[in-house]
Each structure stands twice: as C-alpha cells, then as structure tokens.
Amino acid sequence: MNTRPEDLHKTGMLALDRRAFLKGSAGLVVAFAIVDPVAVMAAGASSTDSVASPDSGKLYAWLAIRPDNTATLFTGKVETGTGVQTALGQIAAEELEFPIDRLDIVMGTTSETVDQGPTYGSMSVRYAGPQIRHAAAVARKALLDLAADRFKLPPQQLEVREGAVSVIGGAGQSVTFGELVAGKRLDIAIEASGTGFGLKVAPDAPVKDPSTYAVIGQSVRRKDIPGKVTGQFTYIQDVKVDGMLHGRVVRPYGVGATLESVDETGLKDIQGFVQVVRKGNFLGVVAETEWAAIQAAEKLGSGLDPQSPQAGQAKWSDWQGLPEQEAVWDTLRKTAGTNTSVAAKGSVDLALPFAEKTIQATYKTPFQMHGSIGPSCAIADVRTDGATFWSGTQMPHQMRADMSQMLGIPEDRIGAGLVGSMPVRENMVLSRYVEAPFSRRGWLDWQAILDFARRQIAAYDVRPTDPHLPVGLLSGGNQQKAIIARELAFSPRVLVIAQPTRGLDVSAIAFVHRALMNLRDEGCAIMLISDDLDEIFQLSDRIAVMYEGEIVRDTPVEEATVPTVGLAMTEGRMAGRNAA
C-alpha cells in the first residue's frame, strides 16, 4: 500500500539504491555525495550535492500523482509520533481535493523532500502546513486547467472532487487526476522564496475557503499507526545495508572507567567472529552472526558487569566517580550549565524589602534528561563517491549539511599544509626540497623527489597513488595522510601536531597513531593538540588542560582521568565566569 512513484519522482541515485529495503517504511534517509574539493574551489560554493533536495519552486518537489490515481506528498518534516504525517496529509488532501486514503506521504528523505526546517517546537502544522497547502492549491488549479483543455470547456463549468474533475451537470463526464497527469512529473514552476520555517510557497495560490473544508477538522485515521502496530515499519535498528556485520558493544565497568587492556584469546575460535573494534575507551566486537557477536562480547566481559572491572578478558580501571545518592543534588548544582533568564521586569532586590511578607524556600526537581528512551541508533553507509545515512533525527536536512561538513574537507588542510594546484610529488618535499638528496646547490633532483614521493605514498597508503596528480584533487583524508607522510618522514626532534586524525578513516587513524608512537620512542618530543579525548588519553604521556591561554592542569597520564580532565576544563570556565 505504501509503494512510491519511482518513475514519477526522479531523485538521487543513492537514494534509489536504498529504496528497495525501505519500502513500506517511513525511515529517514539522508544522502549526499561527497563534495569534490576542486569543484568547490572553482565554484567558490560551499557544497555541490548531487543528490540534492528537490527545488522548492517546482510542484513535483511537493506532490506526485500516479496513473492509478494515487498520490504522494513529499515533506521535509518527520513523524515523531505526534501525528504531523496525518495532519499534513489532511492539509494536502483538502486543498488538492483528493481522497486522503489514496495519498501517501514521504517524510524527511533529504534527496526527495524540500527542507522545511527541523521538526520541533510544535511548529510543523503552523509553518509547514501553509507551505503544503499552497503547493496543493496550485496543483488543484493546474489539474483543473488540464481538464478544461481536455473537455474544451471553461474551468467555471468544471468541478474538482475526490481526485477527479467532472463537468457540472454533464452526466458521468469525468476524468481522474491520474488520467490527467498521465504518468508525468508535475513539472510546473511555482513561486518559492526563503528557506526552512521562512519558506513561502506560491503566496497567491487560490486556496479554499476554510468554511468549505471537508477533511481538515475531521478525525481521520492516523497514517503512521498501522505500520507500527503490524511491524511493517522499518525502524532504524532494522535497516540493513550491504556487507553489514553484527556488532555488540562491550560496556565499560563505569562511566569513567578506562579500558586498560583487551585479551583477545579464544575469540578467533568463535565461529563467525570477525574482529574486536577498539577506539580509546570504546570497545566492541563485530561478527558475521549475532550469536557470534554475543559470545565474543560476553567473553570480553559484557555480561559480567558489575561483578568487577577485571572479571572479563577486557580489563577496566576501577572507577568510583558516580556521586552518592545523597550528594546527587549538590553534584548537579556544581556542574550546572548556563542559566537563561526567560523574563525580567522590575528589580527583585528593590522590591523585596517593601514586601509585606517574604517566604524563603528551596525547590528541587529531579534530574531530567532530554533524551531518547530507546538506544540511540543511526546508520551511515559511507562510500567513496557518496554517503547515505539513516537516522531518527528531527532535522534530517541539517544533519546532511553537518555530515557533509564532517566527511568533507576541512579548509585548513589546503590552507597552509599543501599547495593544492601542485602535484603530490612537490607537496611531499615542500619543506625539504632545498636539501640533499632532493637538490644539490640549487639544482633539483626530480628522480630523487619522485622516488621519495612514491615511497611515502606507498608507506602511508595515500590514494590515488599517482604522484603527478595535483594534491587538491585528493580527498580530505588522503590530503591529511600526505601531510603526515611528509612531516613524519624526516624524524623530527620536536613535533607540534594539531588534530592529526581529523577526517581520517579508522585504518588511517591507527596508522597515524602508530607512527606518532614510533616517533616518540625514537626520542621526538611531541605536542599533540586534539579535541578527541580518547586520542589524547591513548597517545599522551602528559596531559595539560588550557583555559584562556593558561595551563590550568598538567599531570602525567596515569594521574589523569576523563572526569578530572573534564573538571579542569569546567573549573577553568567557572573561574572565568566569576571573574567576569
């Protein structure tokens, strides 16, 4: 019942590929192509999506009508259980004069829907409603005109009802929307300005008089409920992508416990076990079958908690940082974030002394977290040419922009580290070509430079491997590898390195970490600046915390824990507050 008009609504290839297993679901898909850095540089634009959202100024961005006289509404809003899917459907059905049970609704899939702003603040019907209402009104008018052409009659002699246009007084002379559209895309330009909540769609559309409403204001069956009750709805947790493995997280002994060691003995004997995944304090296992993953996780200690931090094959530090129950309130008070004044009128200090009666009291509310009840889950399928995300987000379009930024190229790589227009070969010796063996008395030895570049490209797995390719054409991760390959090649005595693994994939991160550790063992003094706490704890011998240009804490790593380092950062902030 929930098939989609693929043929009518051409969208991004990635989304099309994934649609097969999304059929019958309302799962969100956020897809985009990885930005080509050169195109961006040339165009001076921020991104060039090839699975871009449809143009809000086209009717097909909002509605599609199939030959069997069923229709689809496309909206950038998402259903979070509040019923906006049904409400927005009602608005569209009303203005379109279309039976609501023949209308299905695609929500939030970024390649198929217009960005109508995030779904929050009780603002979906209020802001997205009029946008959809006006688009649907334009569609009704367009269909009426199509019918007028067909019947060779003025539109005034025609009537639009229940997804069909009929001749007033003409017995049985009628044509359905599906017949009128005849399988085509609604390629009709409509007026659209602004974005998100501020998007104005077809302001002059001939909308219906609210007194004639037949669907809006009526109680209709919720669109989202049947799928959730019958199990047809694909929750994010059920989405599968090609080559996906089963995984289990091995939880730490406590929130602040650090992972000390992992003993992988015996894991290989579990049939279907693939590997242990460790990133800082995160520990997990992946396996071909769920049962193998469960077994491996239990061996590492996932089922033993809270027996002891050393009970499983993964050893954790004993962390006792949680506050006692009686101290919860005081702890929360100390870690309080920002206070926001909602309203201010007059002065409390001036008015209180004149009050007839003053009452002094303290009110406490329990700790409440604004969070998801179920385990959070999102799926990312990142390929060399693009990426698709499934997520229970309230702002899929925003998320696409964020993901694009995250996977894209941080600007500063090309800024000072590399000369984008020059080949990898030159960039590999950017700081060294004035020295032997790359040059002698001012004469370059291109063969030596080329050999060196080839060697470093191979050693650091820079791709593509062609040393003659302008470095600006490489992906961000590979540019980073190229920089690191250059900087670490000459056994520096001192190295100041900031965010060395940002934008790199897991294997590249491991490689860089290994290279840094080797360099340390060779006696190089390394100052690592990173916003990845795990990385800092994993690599550092000493950890220093800075706040407003001053070192507020500096200890060997053995004496540092995530909470104490975090506290140092917080204290720094609070001290700054008080001073101000």
Added chain:
Amino acid sequence: MRLVARPNRNSPLREAMMPVAAVAASLLICAVLILLAGANPLTAFGIMAKAAFWGKFALTETLARAAPLILSGLAALVALRTRFWNIGGEGQIIVGAMAAAWVGALTSLPTPLLIPFMLIGAALAGAALAAVPASLKTRLGVDEVVSTLMLNFIVMYLMQALLSGPWKDPVTGWTNSPSILRAAEFPVFWKGTRLHLGVLVAFLAVGVVGVIMKRTTLGLSMKIVGENPRAARHAGLDVTRVTLAAALLSGALAGLAGAGEIGGIQFQVIASISSGYGYAGIVVAMLARLSAAGIIPAALFIAAITTGADEMSRQTGVPFFIADAMQGICLIAVLVAMTLSRYQIRFRTSPERRATP
C-alpha cells in the same frame, strides 16, 4: 544557460588550445573593427601576415621586434609565477636602455668590454628599479601593482627631462641622447638585416628561465610562493627573499630588453625607446600560459601584429592602432578563455544530472 564548474582538471590538449582559441577570438573581434574601418578583414589579415612573415626582410624584422617582447614576456612570467604583480616592465626597459646607452658611450672602457658591460649594466639597472617596489611590498606591504605602474611614469618623465636637458644630442640638438660608440653597436648575424646580438640574448634567456623554473630550487620556490604563500611560509620558505629574487630577475630581464633596443636598433635613447613593450610583455606571458616555451610563439604573434599592422594600414587605410586594439583584445580573450576553461556551459538541466553522484 549557465556555467558549471568542471569537476576535473583540464586535459593538456584543452590547456594548449586555450591561447589558440583566445587568438582566434581576438582576430574575429578585430575583423569587426576592420570591417567598421571600411576594409575587407580577410584582405587586411592577408596583408598583415605577408608583411610579417613573407621574405627575408619581413621575417627578420618580426624576429627583431619579437626580441624585446620575449624578454619582457619572460620578465612578466617570472613575476606573475611568484604573484609579484610587476606592471613596471616599461620603466625597467627604459632604465635598462638608459644604462646601456650610458655604458655604450663611455670612451674610457676597453672596447671588448663595451657590449658585455652594456648588457650587465642594463640588467642591473632593471633589477635595481624592480627592487624598489619589491622592498616596498615586502617591508611595508605597499601594493606593487600601484607602485610598479607609477614608477613607469616617473622613469619615463625622468628620461624625457634628461633628453631635453643634459643628454640632448649635441650634434643634432634633438631630444635624443648621444649615439653609442661604433664598437658598442651589437654585431649583426645576417648582413642587411637587424638580427642583432640582442635577439640571440632573448632566445637564450628563454632557455635560462625555463631551466630556472623547472630545474632549480629557486624556480620551485617561486612557484610555491605564487600558488600558496601561506603553505610556503609554513614549509619554511623565506617568502620575502623569494619575492625579492623574483622581482630582481624580472627587472633584469626587462632591463636586457632595453639594452637590445639600444645596442641593436636605435643606438641612442629616444623618447619612444620602449613604446609599450613592457605592457605587451604581460600579454605575451599570459598568451604563453606562463610557460617559458610558450613565450616564443606568443612574442612572435604580438610582434607580427605590430609589424604587419604598419603595412596593412598603408595599403587599406585602416588605422595602425588596430595593432594596439588587437593586443588588448588578445589579453582579455586569453583571460576569459582561462576562466571559461574551468567551467563548462550547460544550456539546459537534464534530470539525469542529479542522479550522477
């Protein structure tokens, strides 16, 4: 219709075709101008080509005229590669010419040293003049576009003041400097032509600059500074020194162009000793796509326009200034071609476009 950025680098073929397309476009536009002047463009271009290349005299004249353009083009190439916007080629050519004329008239020098000293003196003078805006830029951050351009006028009026005062030709009383000594005149390689030593110097300079840019650390440093000064600084390059070196080299090359005009063509400083070679050098460098090898055909093309335009003007009545217009149009065309080559023109958006990642 809209412009879309090309996803990939241009192929070498497209890169090579760019100046050709630019030249073709400027010829087309000039054809309209010639038409407006009342002549048949095809006939006019035919006369120009013949006057520039047909026969010993025409060919050698074009080569002789190409010499200062080659040197001035190389000067622009070196500077532009390093992103030192040297618009001061004209002034540097003039001081080079003045230095060569001064050395060439020195009776105190042993005759075999005259010509080498003229060349060295001219190069030093050009470099010294270029050093002024270069140090202003590196020390004080003064914009070199303005300072190099303005210096052209200072040098030009200084020269004219000299010519109407202390340097006035004592024999004729005209505003030309005294002639250089007979022994200071550049040898000519082919009797009856003006293929002088300066032409050989120009062609040798192409090789020298090519080697510097491709094979030396200095050349690579200049390119890196030009492409990304931040990365250059980060890599430990002394950006100030590299910029100064490029400016000095650029000035020296322009100065050599002045020496050629004195030693091989005029034998004295005249008011129109450079007549725009400094500016034309920028056109040559851009047409050559900033490659040393491209400088020779580009300079020959510009030289051919100027030699050919003389004859064309005589025969068809089209004003000689069409040559200047053509140079200007050529520069614009090559700039447009460079920009356009990074884009492709789409006449309509096909729905499939969105589907390609």
